Amino acid sequence: MASTSPNGGRPAPAHGPAAARRARAAAVLGWLALWQLAAWAVGRPLLLSGPVDAAASLVSLASTGAYWGSVGLSALHVALGFLGSAALGCLMGAAASRRPGVRVALEPPMLALKAVPVACLVVILLLWVGSAGVGMACVAMVVLPAYYFSALEGLGARDRTVERALAVMGVGRGSRLLACSWPGLQPYLAATSRVTVGMAWKAGVAAELIALSGTTLGAQVYQAKLLLDTPALMAWTVTVVACAAVSERLVTALVAASVPWARRLAVSLAVRRGPAAREPGTVLWARGLEVSHGGVPVAAPVTLEAAPGDPVAVVGPSGAGKSSLAAAWCGWLGPSAGECGPDAPLGLLTQGTDLVDGLTAEENVALVCGDAAEARSVLGRLLPEGCLGRPVRGLSGGQRRRVALARALAAPAGPLVLDEPFSGLDAGARDSVAAAVRGAARTRAVVFLVHGPEEAARLGARVVPLSPAAGA
Known part of the structure; x- marks a missing residue:
């Protein structure tokens, strides 16, 4: 019995990496065939040289040391200009994301660089750096605004939840940057790299062509044009395209591989630094603490003091403002009245897991x-x-x-703020969690934020009820 498929009995199309590679290869071969047919139709190699003649010229050129010298020199110019400018653009974007004044100051020159024509840029750079450095400088000027705006957008759009939790627990800025900020920025940099690497090669070779810079690829393209050697011109063009394609794959692979490397480096830095000394006897307190959303208090003012050996459970239903109180202790939400402390790092469990x-x-x-x-x-x-x-x-x-x-x-911090420690746990896990937190509460100040008094009793904590705000 014949099998049927959702598309009316026709075989389902093949999917997967192998099928995608075959499709791309077929597309490339199809365009090469079209190019060769067009060359035969024109019948004038001076105007249009086909892929057969271009390939023959490329093989001839590639057998000489001068060819590889030109490729290597242009690749060096592009690499130096690209890598230095990409790093500088990311650093400038990071500074602009943190300081609005820096962002306002940098926006006009970055927009100008993004819009200026390459030919005009090359002429200006020729006056500044001369023909030998114009390719590298032109690449740098083209790449800089792309990575600046990419870093600015990526850092502004990233999810700061995990980063904020790590900061409260005393994790250093370098480790937070490597574990959270860089992975959040990676998709933006990867997308930018897929566009910018090819732009860098085009700008660099165009600058070398205009400046007739040494024995670079741009100078070789100009020489082929002077000699009306169209097959060589096509061969050099294919070389530039191939260099751009290889460079794009290399850069995007490095950007992707940098994420796991950065995360593990963050851990290595933390372990190398070692644990911080825990301050014994630190008390966790609130005096008339009130938090508001939109100017409306979410709960009545809270006064409590949790000391080592005397844990406190703030008990209230969902929506009563327990997580808002935790945010006040963390410094994420300023109290609308009263005060809380200490300002030292906390061991923190939020309602979200906030893990890397x-x-x-x-x-x-x-x-x-x-x-x-x-x-x-x-x-x-x-x-x-x-x-x-x-x-x-x-x-x-x-x-x-x-x-x-x-x-x-x-966490090396003394006090603990644990928001709904039993959330999402089965009975067996709740027993092990309760035992672990009771053990911690013997030597550390602990505030639990829980739904009911039975959870407080399981944790051996003194109950502080959380009442609705007046008029709520």
Whole structure:
């Protein structure tokens, strides 16, 4: 019996990388055939040389050392101009994303560079740097605004949730940059690279052609034009296109590979720095603390004091403002009345897991505590051994929740703020979590934010009810 398919009985189209490669190869061959047919139709090689003649000329050129010398010299100019300018553009974009004044000051020259024609730019640069450096300088000027605006947009659009949580727990700026900011920026830089690498080669070779710069690719293109050697002209053009294609693949592969490398470097930096000294006896407190949204208080003012050995559970239903209180302790939300403290780093568990997805469970904890052995020890009380070395993106919701709790417990900060520590956990996991946090509460000030008094009793905490604000 014949099988049917959703497209009316016709075979389903093949999908996958192999099919995509075959389709691209067929497209390339089709265009080459069309090019050769057009050359035969014109019948004048001086006007249009076909791929057969261009390939023969390319083989002849590639057998000489001068050819590879020209390719190498132009590649060096493009690489130096591209890499230096891309790095500078990212740094400038980062500065502009942090300081509005810098952004306002940099916007006019960046917009001007983005719009100025390459020919005009080459003439100006010839006056400034001479013919030997014009290719590299032109590449730098073309690349700079692209990476500046890419970094500015990427850093402005990134999700800061994990980064903010790590900052509260005392993770250094360098580690946060490598673990969170750079991975968030990577898709923007990858997209920019796919466009900008080809632009860099076009701008660099055009500058070399106009400036007749040494024995570069641009100068060779000009020489072929003077000699009316159309096959050689096509061969040099194919060389530039091939160099651009190879460079684009290399740059985009490096940008993609930099993300796991950066995340693991962040952990290495944290471990190399080592754990910070924990301040014993730190008290977590609030005095008349009130938080508001849109000028409207979400709960009645809260006064409490949690000391080591005397944990406090702030009890209230969903929407009562418990997470807003946690945000006030973290410094994310300014109190509308009262005050809270301390300002020192906190061990933090939010309602979201706020984990670095590209790292393993053990690496996420080590990033905060700076001690791989301590990370394994804390995680071992909450998770099966097989989960410790797995990337957290592959863990279940409950397992991720326990990794986030282990990270808070391992944080070198004294006080702990734990928002709904039992959320998403089964009965067995709740028992292990309760035991772990009760143990921590014996030596550290802990505030739990929970739904009901039974959760407070499980944690052995004194209850502070959270009442609705007056008129709410």
